Amino acid sequence: MIGKGENNEDAAYIGEAEVVADRLLQQIANKDFWNEAIFFGSKDKYLNKASIKYLENRLHELAIKAGRYSINQNTPTRSELSEAEQAELEEFLAHVKVLTATLGHKLFEALEETIEDNAVQNQIFYCRNGAGADSKGSPSTEGFIIYKDSLLMANEQPSLTNSISSERQKMLSEGILKIEGDYYRLTKDYIFTSSSRAATATLARSASGPLEWKTAEGIQLKSFNI
DSSP states (O other), X not given: OEEEOTTSOEEEOOOOOSSHHHHHHHHHHHOOSEEEOOOOOOSTTOSOHHHHHHHHHHHHHHXXXXXXXXXXXXXXXXXXXXXXXXXXXXXXXXXXXXXHHHTTOOTTOOGGGGBOSSTTTTOOEEEEOTTSOEXXXXXXXXXXXXXXXXXXXXXXXXXXXXXXXXXXXXXHHTTSEEEETTEEEESSOEEESSHHXXXXXXXXXXXXXXXHOBXXXXXXXXXXXX
């Protein structure tokens, strides 16, 4: 089940059921955060109770690791299965991840899985200035990831767009950024839609990502033809 949490952050609940319709009716009465449900089943009794419990646990584990949605529930119990059974269910999980993402919810996809698979895959880029801003990140298939503990300028310059200023304020309200003196520290990996948006958010002014993001050797992102 997918919806919004108390702070308007993306939130989800992962569960299992023998009769989906009955479980949904139960959740309508007990949980009010959700407005969308995605469920997966099997034909010909391919999934038994043990395999369903295994999948529930693994999906919960993947969602926690991805850190994209707020997951507020106890960790489901994982069934003990043979290696062969686990391998078969991991293939089922791979399909669940793809289909869930196709439906617009990258609930189970960790940010590091989106890093571009090319010459920059193992490159870390830095966006810094003389005032102390210090972000590190990588290009992603979804935009540009800035990594946890990066430092963003707190004082916003007139050239900063309202859109990015609002996004920074939202990150503060959700605890993704925390105030540290003249800076904002990133408390978790975070993805921006472009390298320029990531650089602008870091420097708190208008900025060009291909020019501002550089390797440790000083090579600009634009040199990688991204």
